[in-house]
Amino acid sequence: MDLLHHISAVPLFQGLSREHLEQMAVAALEQVFKKGQIIFSEGEDGSGFYLVLRGRVKVFKLSPEGKEQILHILGPGEPVGEVAVLSGELFPANAQAMEESRLLFFPKEAFVEMIRKDPSVALRMLGVLAKRLRKFTMLIEDLSLKEVPGRLASYLLGQDLGGNGPNKPFVLEIPKAQLASLLGTIPETLSRILSRMAAEELIQLDGTRGIRILDREGLEELAQGLRRLS
Amino acid sequence: MDLLHHISAVPLFQGLSREHLEQMAVAALEQVFKKGQIIFSEGEDGSGFYLVLRGRVKVFKLSPEGKEQILHILGPGEPVGEVAVLSGELFPANAQAMEESRLLFFPKEAFVEMIRKDPSVALRMLGVLAKRLRKFTMLIEDLSLKEVPGRLASYLLGQDLGGNGPNKPFVLEIPKAQLASLLGTIPETLSRILSRMAAEELIQLDGTRGIRILDREGLEELAQGLRRLS
DNA sequence: CGTGGCCTTGATAAAGTTCAAGAGCCGTGG
DNA sequence: CCACGGCTCTTGAACTTTATCAAGGCCACG
Numbered sequence: 221m222d223l224l225h226h227i228s229a230v231p232l233f234q235g236l237s238r239e240h241l242e243q244m245a246v247a248a249l250e251q252v253f254k255k256g257q258i259i260f261s262e263g264e265d266g267s268g269f270y271l272v273l274r275g276r277v278k279v280f281k282l283s284p285e286g287k288e289q290i291l292h293i294l295g296p297g298e299p300v301g302e303v304a305v306l307s308g309e310l311f312p313a314n315a316q317a318m319e320e321s322r323l324l325f326f327p328k329e330a331f332v333e334m335i336r337k338d339p340s341v342a343l344r345m346l347g348v349l350a351k352r353l354r355k356f357t358m359l360i361e362d363l364s365l366k367e368v369p370g371r372l373a374s375y376l377l378g379q380d381l382g383g384n385g386p387n388k389p390f391v392l393e394i395p396k397a398q399l400a401s402l403l404g405t406i407p408e409t410l411s412r413i414l415s416r417m418a419a420e421e422l423i424q425l426d427g428t429r430g431i432r433i434l435d436r437e438g439l440e441e442l443a444q445g446l447r448r449l450s
Numbered sequence: 451m452d453l454l455h456h457i458s459a460v461p462l463f464q465g466l467s468r469e470h471l472e473q474m475a476v477a478a479l480e481q482v483f484k485k486g487q488i489i490f491s492e493g494e495d496g497s498g499f500y501l502v503l504r505g506r507v508k509v510f511k512l513s514p515e516g517k518e519q520i521l522h523i524l525g526p527g528e529p530v531g532e533v534a535v536l537s538g539e540l541f542p543a544n545a546q547a548m549e550e551s552r553l554l555f556f557p558k559e560a561f562v563e564m565i566r567k568d569p570s571v572a573l574r575m576l577g578v579l580a581k582r583l584r585k586f587t588m589l590i591e592d593l594s595l596k597e598v599p600g601r602l603a604s605y606l607l608g609q610d611l612g613g614n615g616p617n618k619p620f621v622l623e624i625p626k627a628q629l630a631s632l633l634g635t636i637p638e639t640l641s642r643i644l645s646r647m648a649a650e651e652l653i654q655l656d657g658t659r660g661i662r663i664l665d666r667e668g669l670e671e672l673a674q675g676l677r678r679l680s
Numbered sequence: 681c682g683t684g685g686c687c688t689t690g691a692t693a694a695a696g697t698t699c700a701a702g703a704g705c706c707g708t709g710g
Numbered sequence: 711c712c713a714c715g716g717c718t719c720t721t722g723a724a725c726t727t728t729a730t731c732a733a734g735g736c737c738a739c740g
Contacts (some may be wrong), residue, residue, distance in 0.1 A: 281587070283595035284675045291587060304678045307580035339569035342576060349579040350537035356586040357542045359509070360521060363593040364634040365513035389719065396687065404594040409728060411688050428687070428737080445514045597695070626719065639696060641720050658705075658719070 226273055226380065227324070230297050232348060235340050239317035247330030248389025253277075259300070261314050266304025268327040272296050279313050280401065290402040292355065293318070294395070301350060305331060306349075318394070363404045369413050369449050371403045373442035376423065380433050389424075389432035396428075416449045453480065456503055457554070460527050460579060461525075465570050477560030480607050483507075483547035489530070491544050496534025498557040502526050505551025508629065509543050520632040522585065523548070523624070529578060535561060536579075548624070594635045598645050601633045605673035606653065610663050617653075646679045648673035 224245045227233055250273075253259055259270065259277060270277075272294050279300065280290045294300050296431065304311045305328045335342045362371045380390055392399065398408040417419055417423045421438055424432040433439065441447035454475045457463055459525060463471065478505075483489055489500065500507075502524050509530065510520045521543055534541045535558045586634045592601045609640050610620055612626045622629065633662040645665040652669055663669065671677035 278638050281591045281595060283591075287595055289590060289594040291590060302455070303580045303583050303717085306576045308577075335573065336569070339566070340570055342569055342572035343565065345538045346572060347538075348574060348578065348581060352531045352537070352581060353533050353579060353586065354537060354542050356583065358522060359454060360519060360586065360589055360593065361511045361513075361593065363590065364519040365511060365517055378509065406729065407687070408689085412728095416686080636697065636720085637719070642696095645720080672695085 221246065223324075226411055230271060231449050232271070232297075232299060233341065234332075234344065235347055237336055239266070240334065240338055241430050244326070244330065244334060247326060249325040249327075251323050251325055253321050253323065255317060255319050257317045259315040259317060259323065262312065263310050265310045266301055266328070268325055269302040269305050269325065269331065270300040270315075271324040272298050272300060274319040275323075277315055277321055278318050278398070279315045281313050287346040288401045289404055291359075292352070292396065293402070300344075302345070302348075306345075315319070320396070322398075359404075366443075366445060368405050369405060369417070370443050370445055371405075372410065372417075373422075373439040375403060376431065376433065377436070377439055377443060380436075389426055389430050392429045392431060413449070418436055420449060453478065454531075460501060462501070462527075462529060462574050463571065464574065466564075466568055469527065470564065470568055472558070474560065477556060479555040479557075481555055483551050483553065485547055485549050489545040489547060489553065492666060493540050494556070495540050495629050496531055498555055499532040499561065500530040500545075501554040502528050502530060503552040503554055505553075507545055507553070508548050508549055508550040508628070509545045512614075516635070517577065518631045520628065520635055522582070523587075525633070529575075530577075530607045532575070536575075538602050548628070550671050574624050589634075596675060598633060598635050598639055599647070600673050600675055601635075602640065602647070603645055603652075603669040605629070605633060606663065606671060607659065607669055610666075613633070619656055621659060626629050628629050643679070648680060 223243055224241060225239075227248065228236075228246050229239050231243065246269075253275075260266070262281070277294045277300055278290050279292050280288050280295065284289055293378045300315055300323070301311060310448070329355065335345070362374065365376075379392075394402075394411055397407045412425075413424070414425060416437075418425050420437045420438070422442070423436055426432060438447065442449070454471060456464075457478065458471050463474065466474070478501075482499075490496070497556070504526055507524045507530055508520050509522050509524065510518050512518055529543055529552070531541060534662050540563070565575070567648070592604065596604075609622070624632070626640055627637045630637045633640065644653070644655060647669075648655050652663075652665045652672070654664055656662060668677065672679070
């Protein structure tokens with residue numbers, strides 16, 4: 221089994237001795253989730269955490285009326301559900317596979333044990349959590365201080381990394397309904413704002429998923445609240 | 451100086467040996483901030499983190515138009531600015547003293563060194579970050595999924611701990627403008643909603659800061675979106 | 681070539697913000 | 711002891727942004 225191989229490639233476990241890696245591999249339990257399948261739900265108690273090997277997982281909250289807010293989308297190499305383990309409480313949100321995904325489950329005890337044996341894992345985990353806090357800070361800022369066009373502009377700029385010479389088009393990696401949920405809005409609003417952006421020639425829409433950035437500076441101004449759509 | 455005494459009382463450092471505590475005490479630098487004084491600003495690079503000894507500190511974001519969103523309010527025993535140290539980047543937000551406050555500054559190196567020497571500190575710090583992530587998750591949920599009356603109801607219920615027999619009044623511990631910023635709104639809106647809550651006899655207002663909860667259940671329903679103000 | 685999922689568009693309504701003015705409260709200083 | 715000035719808070723009216731509800735269009739896949 222190449223489980224060991226997968227584990228050793230995960231950033232969180234970089235630098236662990238072969239021996240420790242093997243112990244982790246023994247403790248880990250591989251699970252496959254189909255598209256749409258729930259991985260855990262808010263309020264369950266976390267007997268361990270997951271590591272994404274393949275696929276994508278969304279972590280989200282639901283309002284009583286059924287509106288969804290995506291907290292983050294996690295891909296290969298990233299841990300999921302670790303907060304419940306670390307603060308010894310219940311899962312604070314829901315997790316669901318966005319596509320067929322392969323995850324590794326680590327029981328709480330194995331993880332705590334591992335930290336105890338090799339503190340460098342704790343340091344790496346601290347780094348992961350710090351990054352996550354930083355991301356949350358940005359999300360809070362977006363939700364509270366920006367309006368939807370600004371949030372969308374930030375997102376688009378973040379997607380288009382490096383594409384800034386000849387503005388080559390790119391493809392949204394998630395359905396628009398999901399993007400709306402990530403931005404804290406609803407699909408209708410997202411759709412309208414994309415249209416307005418296109419009308420002002422900030423972007424060009426290409427089919428259902430394709431987007432080409434025409435005016436990078438304009439988007440940056442939007443993202444910073446220095447400009448508004450008419 | 452009783453600096454050592456203060457340090458040993460901080461949750462983050464529980465369980466450290468006397469020797470390690472002394473090393474921390476030597477590395478630490480005590481600073482006093484007057485009310486309103488800036489402790490650090492977003493974008494500066496974090497050469498260390500702070501620990502609140504006395505007073506209260508708010509951590510917040512500002513929009514270009516000057517609107518403020520408070521991320522958290524920290525009191526004695528709590529660390530501030532540790533994310534910048536742990537993720538090795540810039541401060542993601544601003545920090546300011548809400549009243550005259552005494553803080554301890556720990557240079558980055560001293561902290562990293564300490565973690566290396568005694569992994570239990572890393573574990574505690576993981577716990578602190580995990581709690582903070584949990585709080586942020588709730589804030590995101592509030593901002594995105596609840597409207598202001600619901601957020602306010604949650605806040606009030608959280609303040610009134612144990613006061614649930616004979617509904618004794620309590621006093622807001624922060625000015626209303628600050629509360630508005632914490633809830634992601636503005637003072638005018640907050641004021642209106644408090645009036646409406648009073649009109650529906652959910653609460654009773656007493657002077658500028660005093661509040662008495664009259665209908666705990668009603669507030670709980672509001673907080674969960676099961677009810678709305680007319 | 682139809683059916684279902686996803687996306688767009690329009691009309692309407694609700695929630696929150698902005699701007700502006702005024703009320704209450706408090707410490708200072710005469 | 712009272713009056714002043716400044717701060718915080720409240721209230722009203724107009725406006726903006728976003729959500730809601732309801733159709734209709736597009737596209738892919740069987």
